[in-house]
Each structure stands twice: as structure tokens, then as C-alpha cells.
Amino acid sequence: MAKIGINIATGSLQKEEMIVGIDLGTTNSLVAIIHPESKQPIALKEHNSSSLVPSVVHFDEMGGLTVGEEARKFLITEPQNTIFSAKRLMGKSYNDVKQNASFFTYKVIDDDTESLVKVQVGDKFYSPIDLSSFILKELKARAEHILKTPVTKAVITVPAYFNDAQRQATRDAGKLAGLDVLRIINEPTAASLAYGLGLNKDEQKTIAVYDLGGGTFDISILQITNGIFEVLSTNGDTYLGGDDFDRAIVKHWLQQTGLSEEEMSGNKELSQALRLKAEEAKKHLSSNNTFEAKLNGDLLRITKAEFNELIAPLISKTIDSCRNAVKDAGIEISAIDTVVMVGGSTRVPAVKEAVSSFFGKPVHDEVNPDEVVALGAAVQADILAGNNKEFLLLDITPLSLGIETMGGLMDVLIPRNSKIPTKAGRQYTTSKDGQSGMRISVFQGERDLVQDNRKLAEFNLTGIPAMPAGLPKVEVSFLINADGILVVTARELRSGVEQKIEVKPQYGLSDEDVEKMLLDSITHAKDDIAKRALVEAKTEGEQLLETTEKFLTKNAQQLTQEELVQTAEAMQALQLALTMEDKDLIHKKMEELNDISRPYAERLMDMAVSQAMKGKTI
Structure with missing residues (x-):
């Protein structure tokens, strides 16, 4: 029941x-x-x-x-x-x-x-x-x-x-x-x-979505055809938002009260109180012409006109982004049918007016x-x-598809529930100097370690030209066609060496199997992600030891005795940490090794630069 x-x-x-x-x-x-x-x-x-x-x-x-x-x-x-x-x-x-x-x-x-x-x-x-x-x-x-x-x-x-x-x-x-x-x-x-846009299967529309949040700004131009959304372009500023409006008001009040920014930043309580008052003023001015408040005996005052003047440069930055987005989408402004407003900061009337006037139509903010x-x-x-x-609902993939990466981790290329047909690609590189081959193992499932997922196929990409570790660029791409057949291709971009394999549809799983795999992934999520974090930390730690060792072999004579001893001790401590099952300890020891090697690595870099510059004029 x-x-x-x-x-x-x-x-x-x-x-x-x-x-x-x-x-x-x-x-x-x-x-x-x-x-x-x-x-x-x-x-x-x-x-x-x-x-x-x-x-x-x-x-x-x-x-x-x-x-x-x-x-x-x-x-x-x-x-x-x-x-x-x-x-x-x-x-x-x-x-x-x-x-x-x-x-x-x-x-x-x-x-x-x-x-x-x-x-x-x-x-x-x-x-x-x-x-x-x-x-x-x-x-x-x-x-x-x-x-x-x-x-x-x-x-x-x-x-x-x-x-x-x-x-x-x-x-x-x-x-x-x-x-x-x-x-x-x-x-x-x-x-x-x-x-409700895009819910009508027959409509074709071009939409601009203007999203001004607390700390970020995005503008996206979308095209909807038969209920399918395509992003034509995006633009924006990930460090611009309503918080900047608040800061502009705070600055205005500092001038008014004669307080300096240093005094304010030295007084956490005051700066927090001012910020909260500024936020209150911003909201108040959406429907009133003036805002007044008392703080520590000082009168804080701002009018709507002053506020609009303060934020005008910020708004015009967002309009520049809109102009660029329209240009990148390869359309005229007049081709945009609807403008949708998102994010709390779009409640500011000056923002609405600027956007409406740029796109030449009323905005949706109901x-x-x-x-x-x-x-x-x-x-x-x-x-x-x-x-x-x-x-x-178009056909979708029942489980995630991915490949095995260093340490036996599952790297998902196509997440479950992706619409079919679909394709995805990602670049990988070699972990050993002169490595000439790479094994591509394809897995299906939701767990973080491939050993807990189902292996679908495996092939070797051979003939990679001998290069130092990290230099070859191998692009692995997954393509699922309309029949649900998965084609996996691996290609070394510098040399053009390529291998591909086809994996047949549905991969022989019953609904019960899929359900079980999903349930397992949720029940083991905590352990899985902890295991994954540990494997990643170990891999990172090993790589750091390897690069430090290479660096020392090459530059030992440029280092002081003390630096060599400290580095050797830090490397030993990291080596020991790698044998423990504690990712925080590994990160801590990596951090300590980095702190020791950073000063002399920078010193040698400066020396190399000044050597290269000798006798050259810029």
C-alpha cells in the first residue's frame, strides 16, 4: 500500500x-x-x-x-x-x-x-x-x-x-x-x-532575462522553439549587484557625516549598522522620495534623486552588458519579444526604467x-x-555516463536525465612523462568510484607522441544519438591520433537495476564523496611531491642549507600524511610545504627574469 x-x-x-x-x-x-x-x-x-x-x-x-x-x-x-x-x-x-x-x-x-x-x-x-x-x-x-x-x-x-x-x-x-x-x-x-513562456509548444520567442542579484549580474538572450530553450548569448559581471548600491549609499553618508572609510572599517559594529541602514534606505526609496534616519546621533539623509545619481554608473555597466549580449546573439534589439526581470535588485525603479528604455518595451516584473x-x-x-x-518529455538517459580518471574516480560526462540526443566532451592529459597510451574506460552509474558503477566498454588510445606529463591534450567526447547509441571518441589534439567505440543502447538494465543504483548513490553519498575527496587529496599530494622533487634536483645549488632541510622535512611529513586516511591532514601538510617553497621559488623566478632582461631594453 x-x-x-x-x-x-x-x-x-x-x-x-x-x-x-x-x-x-x-x-x-x-x-x-x-x-x-x-x-x-x-x-x-x-x-x-x-x-x-x-x-x-x-x-x-x-x-x-x-x-x-x-x-x-x-x-x-x-x-x-x-x-x-x-x-x-x-x-x-x-x-x-x-x-x-x-x-x-x-x-x-x-x-x-x-x-x-x-x-x-x-x-x-x-x-x-x-x-x-x-x-x-x-x-x-x-x-x-x-x-x-x-x-x-x-x-x-x-x-x-x-x-x-x-x-x-x-x-x-x-x-x-x-x-x-x-x-x-x-x-x-x-x-x-x-x-509560462515556452509552455506553449507552437510558439517561437526570443527572450532577454535581466538578472540583478545581491552580488552578481547576468543578462541572457534565449530562443524558445517548440518548448526547447536555446541560450543564444550570456553576459554580465560576477562582482556587481545590489550590495554595490548599498555601498554607494554608505559612501554618500560617510561624506555627509565626515567619517573616514578607515574609521568605519576599524569599527565593525558601525560598518554593519551603516550597511543595514543603507539597505533599508534603498528599499524605502523604491516607493518614497526621501529617507531619513538617526545613527549614533548623526542624521543620515538621502533623496531618491541622489540615490539614482549614485547608482547611475552601475546601471549603465549592466546596460553595456545587455548591448554586448544582443550583439553576441547576432540579432537586433527589435527581435527580442519579451524582457523578464529577475533578482531582488531589479525592484529599484531606476533599474526597471533603464532596462525598459534600452529594450524599447515594458519589462515583465509581475x-x-x-x-x-x-x-x-x-x-x-x-x-x-x-x-x-x-x-x-524527450527521451532521457537513465543513468550518468562517464570515464575512469586517476585514483579510480568516476568523471561524469553526461549526467543522468540528460535529453537524448546529446553530446559532451572534456579534455584530459597524461600523468607520466613520455606516456604513449591512455586507457579509456567507460562506466555507467551514480557512484563516485568506478568500482561501484557498471563498466560498459574500454579501449586504448595509443600512439600519443612522447611529451612531458601534462602536455598532451586528449579530448574524450561522448555522443548519444537519437537511437540511444553511445559513441565514445578519444583524440590527442596535438597529433590528431584518434580512437572511437560504439556502445549499444539501454545497456541492458531493468528499471529495478536503475532504481537500485540510484538508491545506492544516495545512501552512500556521504562515504562516496569522502572517499573521492581523499583520493583527490592523495593524487594532489603525490603530484606536489613529484614537482617539488624535480624542482630541487634542478635548482638545489641555488637554495640555502636551511631551505633544503626545511623542504626535506615538509616533504617527509607530506609523504607520511599520504599514508593516513585523512584528507585535512594531507591538505595541511601540502599547505606547509607550499609555504616553505613559495619564497625561494619566487626568488629563483625573479633571478631568471632579471637574467633574461640583462642587456635588453623594453
């Missing part, structure tokens, strides 16, 4: 299975569902509170963590233990975030390597996947509390410009939070669905701009649940 959960909040009977829509945002996140009775999308919230959960995680001294409104309070008092904007780090390497390192008040490990970025809090190291999973876990718990029913399946949204690694990282975070992520969909696509993306994700979830019979 099927169990039925009674939803106290809406007083209605519900099927046991609920697929929710989740907007995992940089500043705020939230969950939405299709209301079982009204059939309309609604954002979940307690009676009197907001639907928004700040995307902030705080760690206390005991290693306990809080997420959301509670954690936000620590942003000023304990910045080193309070993580915000983890979404900006998703799927990124250290090199990707280097130039914006000063933005983060917590410790982002700034090792100059290609591996994925980590955040250090105390003696523990967290990946952006861990941090996002804490936020998703909180959203899941909130949803279960409000709906009084288990929530295990979700559709999660990401920016249209997110690449493969960032999407996979979002999926992993969902899995770690105990969610089966049925689809990752683009935020602008979700916003369009919330307005749906709450904070909630519109989550509501659209709920519409997509409803389609996946099969409740929206209007909608044809």
Missing part, C-alpha cells in the same frame, strides 16, 4: 513523492513547489517569515555549523569562520579566483595550481561542493518541515554560463545533501518558465523577482513528475 503524507501546511493530501525546485543563489537560496490544489508554483516559507535563506554558512569553535539568517549575523564578528558566496567558487581552480581573492574574508587556499579551490576554516578544509551541500541540506530540512513529507528529488538551477565542471559540482552538492538531482536547469530558462527562478524550477519539476500532461 502506498504511504500518503498529509501536508499540515496546506491541509491537503499529497503523493509521497515530491519533486521540488531549488534556486541555489550566490546571496540567497530558496525552495518552491507546485501547490497540489491551486496547481500554481509557490515558494515555501513559514507563515510569517521570508522564503529566502541567505547562502551563508558559519562554523563555530566546536565544528558545529549554522546556515542562513543565523549564520549571517557572524559575517562581521567572525568573518574568517563565516562563508558567503560559495557559489562563486563552484568548479573553480585556484587560478580562476586569484584576481578576486581580496573579495573573500575567509581563507581561500591560494596554491597556484589547476586543482579545485578549497576553503580553510580552523584545521579543516572544505570544498565549495561541501559548502553548497550544507545550504542545500538546510533547504531540504526546511522544505520537509513545512510540507511534513520527505523531500528527496529536486531540480536545481545554475547560471546559463556555468560550465560542465560547475554543473557537475552543483549535482555533487545535491547528492551530498541527500537529494536526487533530476535536472540542472539554467536560471534564465527557469525564470521564463515561471512566466512575479516576485526574488522567487521567479525557484518558481520556474518548480514548473520544470512538475513536468518531470509527469503532472503536466501538456508537455512532451
Whole structure:
């Protein structure tokens, strides 16, 4: 007999299975569902509170963590233990975030390597996947509390410009939070669905989605044909948002009161109070002409006209992005049928006016701009649940497909539930100097280690010209055609050497097998991801030892005796850590080795540069 959960909040009977829509945002996140009775999308919230959960995680001294409104309070008092904007780090390497390192008040490990970025809090190291999973876990718990029913399946949204690694990282975070992520969909696509755009199979439309959040700005141009969304172009600024509006007001008030920025930054309580007052002023000025408040005996005052003047340069930056996006899409402004507004900061009247005047038409802002993306994700979830019979769901892949990488890890190229036909590719390289072959093993399944998944095929790519490790570029691409046949191709890009193999459709799995594999992946998610993190840390540690050794062999005579001894000790400590099953210890010892080698590596680099420059004029 099927169990039925009674939803106290809406007083209605519900099927046991609920697929929710989740907007995992940089500043705020939230969950939405299709209301079982009204059939309309609604954002979940307690009676009197907001639907928004700040995307902030705080760690206390005991290693306990809080997420959301509670954690936000620590942003000023304990910045080193309070993580915000983890979404900006998703799927990124250290090199990707280097130039914006000063933005983060917590410790982002700034090792100059290609591996994925980590955040250090105390003696523990967290990946952006861990941090996002804490936020998703909180959203899941909130949803279960409000709906009084288990929530295990979700559709999660990401920016249209997110690449493969960032999407996979979002999926992993969902899995770690105990969610089966049925689809990752683009935020602008979700916003369009919330307005019912693309739900009519016969319409063809070009849509501009203008999304101005707390800390990020995106503009996407989409084309919808027969219910299929295609992203024509995206543009934006990942460090521009409503927070900049607040900062502009704070600066204005500092001039007014004669306080200097140094005085303010030295006084955390004051700067926090000013920031909150500025946010209040911004909201107040959306429907009033002046804002006045007292703070520590000072009168803070700003008019709507002054505010508009302060933010004009910021708005015009977003309009430049819109101009570039239209140009990149290869269309005229007049070809855009609809403009949709997303993100809390689009409530500012000056923003709406600027966007409307640029596109030459009124903008859509009837749906709450904070909630519109989550509501659209709920519409997509409803389609996946099969409740929206209007909608044809194309054939999809039942399980993820990927290849085995170093340490026996599964690297997913085509996630489960991808529409067929589809293709995906990724570049790999060799791990040994002079390596002439590479084994490509194709697996199917949801677990992190290939040993727990099902092997479909294997072939060798041979004839790779001898090069140092890391130089060859091997592109592995998966193509699933309309008949569900998977073609795997591996090609070394520098030499053009190529191999391919065909894998037959459906791969002989019954529905029960698929169900079991999915269930296993959720029940073992925590262990799997811990194992994966350990394997990755070990691989990274081994590579660091290898490169340090090569460096020392080449440059030993340039180093002092003390530097050589310290490096040898740090290498030994790392070697020992690699034998322990503790990823945090490995990262810590890597960090210590890097701290020792960084000064002399930089010194030798400077020497080499000045040698090269001798006798040359610039």
C-alpha cells in the first residue's frame, strides 16, 4: 500500500513523492513547489517569515555549523569562520579566483595550481561542493518541515554560463545533501518558465532575462522553439549587484557625516549598522522620495534623486552588458519579444526604467523577482513528475555516463536525465612523462568510484607522441544519438591520433537495476564523496611531491642549507600524511610545504627574469 503524507501546511493530501525546485543563489537560496490544489508554483516559507535563506554558512569553535539568517549575523564578528558566496567558487581552480581573492574574508587556499579551490576554516578544509551541500541540506530540512513529507528529488538551477565542471559540482552538492538531482536547469530558462513562456509548444520567442542579484549580474538572450530553450548569448559581471548600491549609499553618508572609510572599517559594529541602514534606505526609496534616519546621533539623509545619481554608473555597466549580449546573439534589439526581470535588485525603479528604455518595451516584473527562478524550477519539476500532461518529455538517459580518471574516480560526462540526443566532451592529459597510451574506460552509474558503477566498454588510445606529463591534450567526447547509441571518441589534439567505440543502447538494465543504483548513490553519498575527496587529496599530494622533487634536483645549488632541510622535512611529513586516511591532514601538510617553497621559488623566478632582461631594453 502506498504511504500518503498529509501536508499540515496546506491541509491537503499529497503523493509521497515530491519533486521540488531549488534556486541555489550566490546571496540567497530558496525552495518552491507546485501547490497540489491551486496547481500554481509557490515558494515555501513559514507563515510569517521570508522564503529566502541567505547562502551563508558559519562554523563555530566546536565544528558545529549554522546556515542562513543565523549564520549571517557572524559575517562581521567572525568573518574568517563565516562563508558567503560559495557559489562563486563552484568548479573553480585556484587560478580562476586569484584576481578576486581580496573579495573573500575567509581563507581561500591560494596554491597556484589547476586543482579545485578549497576553503580553510580552523584545521579543516572544505570544498565549495561541501559548502553548497550544507545550504542545500538546510533547504531540504526546511522544505520537509513545512510540507511534513520527505523531500528527496529536486531540480536545481545554475547560471546559463556555468560550465560542465560547475554543473557537475552543483549535482555533487545535491547528492551530498541527500537529494536526487533530476535536472540542472539554467536560471534564465527557469525564470521564463515561471512566466509560462515556452509552455506553449507552437510558439517561437526570443527572450532577454535581466538578472540583478545581491552580488552578481547576468543578462541572457534565449530562443524558445517548440518548448526547447536555446541560450543564444550570456553576459554580465560576477562582482556587481545590489550590495554595490548599498555601498554607494554608505559612501554618500560617510561624506555627509565626515567619517573616514578607515574609521568605519576599524569599527565593525558601525560598518554593519551603516550597511543595514543603507539597505533599508534603498528599499524605502523604491516607493518614497526621501529617507531619513538617526545613527549614533548623526542624521543620515538621502533623496531618491541622489540615490539614482549614485547608482547611475552601475546601471549603465549592466546596460553595456545587455548591448554586448544582443550583439553576441547576432540579432537586433527589435527581435527580442519579451524582457523578464529577475533578482531582488531589479525592484529599484531606476533599474526597471533603464532596462525598459534600452529594450524599447515594458519589462515583465509581475512575479516576485526574488522567487521567479525557484518558481520556474518548480514548473520544470512538475513536468518531470509527469503532472503536466501538456508537455512532451524527450527521451532521457537513465543513468550518468562517464570515464575512469586517476585514483579510480568516476568523471561524469553526461549526467543522468540528460535529453537524448546529446553530446559532451572534456579534455584530459597524461600523468607520466613520455606516456604513449591512455586507457579509456567507460562506466555507467551514480557512484563516485568506478568500482561501484557498471563498466560498459574500454579501449586504448595509443600512439600519443612522447611529451612531458601534462602536455598532451586528449579530448574524450561522448555522443548519444537519437537511437540511444553511445559513441565514445578519444583524440590527442596535438597529433590528431584518434580512437572511437560504439556502445549499444539501454545497456541492458531493468528499471529495478536503475532504481537500485540510484538508491545506492544516495545512501552512500556521504562515504562516496569522502572517499573521492581523499583520493583527490592523495593524487594532489603525490603530484606536489613529484614537482617539488624535480624542482630541487634542478635548482638545489641555488637554495640555502636551511631551505633544503626545511623542504626535506615538509616533504617527509607530506609523504607520511599520504599514508593516513585523512584528507585535512594531507591538505595541511601540502599547505606547509607550499609555504616553505613559495619564497625561494619566487626568488629563483625573479633571478631568471632579471637574467633574461640583462642587456635588453623594453
